[in-house]
Amino acid sequence: MRFEPVRKARIDRGLPAAAVAQTADRSLGWVYAVERGLITPGRREADAVATLLDTEADALFSKVREDEAAT
DSSP states (O other), X not given: OOOOHHHHHHHHTTOOHHHXXXXXXXXXXXXXXXXXXXXXXXXXXXXXXXXXXXXXXXXXXXXXBSSOOOO
């Protein structure tokens, strides 16, 4: 099974998806959609998730929306 980088980093650190959702101030469904690559997070969310996972946003996401509009 191939994991997206966010999911792999989260699982490697033993964190539940709910912790990522809370940190990014988004829903659990949003986390799962990001992990599957279905949506692209905004800069604020990407930076928050990267900080929680102790890495850089660029290491987790192939692209990040610079606008803050939710998808």
